[in-house]
Amino acid sequence: MYPHERSLVAQLKDKPFALIGVNSDKDLAKVRKIKAEKSLTWRSFWNGPQGMLGPISTAWNVEGWPTVYVIDHQGVIRHKNVRGDKLDEAIESLIEILDK
């Protein structure tokens, strides 16, 4: 998934788009290292030392990883768990509406 995320971020860097992660690794030091090594440039919340049982994923009732939400510029949930090309299309079409 990293390559896909990286290309999305690169491709949309001049657009009104943000990739926000919620990282559910228990070990913060390890995630920081991975972030640097794999040049993950986007911002992530850290879900805390309980990992998958941390407060953010619990509040959002997340039971599978990765879980993806696409949210529009007004904060409205527009897609849940779309993947691959469909994910790109979903994001691009929401940006297009904004650009007009």
Next chain:
Amino acid sequence: MKPKSLILPLLTGLLMAGAAIAQDAPDAFQKLSDEFTVVWRKWSADKTGAQRGKTDESELKRILDAEPTPKYIPRFQAGAKQHKGTNEAIPYLGWLVSWGGTAANDALDQLAHDHIQHAQMSRIVFSIALKARRSGFSRDQALAFQSQVASKTKDPKIKADALFWRAYVITGTESSDTEKKQSLQDLAVAVELGDKRTKQRAKGLLFELQNLQIGMVAPDITGKDLDGVEFKLSDYRGKVIMLDFWGDW
């Protein structure tokens, strides 16, 4: 990054659900169940080996065709028949629900008919919910059984489990608005009656239904980023956001 699920560890346990149900069951079931587990694991390892290695197609087909479950189904059915109407039949029926393929339907009917008050119904409503969500089991059949348990059981905790896992199937599959509406009420009851874990799960699902559906304004998130700097999801209002729950596994 591989997909990871909290349900999966549960499911791995469930795969051996027959065995788990057998805790208080007599030795005959345990022996058969253990035998099946050994045979199935060996077959599964052979299959993985063959798929990874350079096995020629006919050999691979031979291994795939040797899947041991069909040979065992009649033996578990025989056990269920022998003990029909008594608690000793339950582990056999539980196994058939998990492994029996088309025989699972009959096993469920039997459970509903003879054992609806038994504590093991808690596990059955759960196991069929997971299978129904992954299309390993007919959705309507699962819902029908869960409804029966919910309406007939005298144990409020089992009722809560049945209602929760039914709502879980409804929210995870294509469902009508009536079913979804009903689920909200059922989950409220599950929060009321359930044990600690069911209560927590029901609250989570209720929140998801009420706040995390398409068309709803996403709840805000406040937290710290990986560098310890606090921020909010709503800081990014005005932009299209891809919110990605991830982990490096």
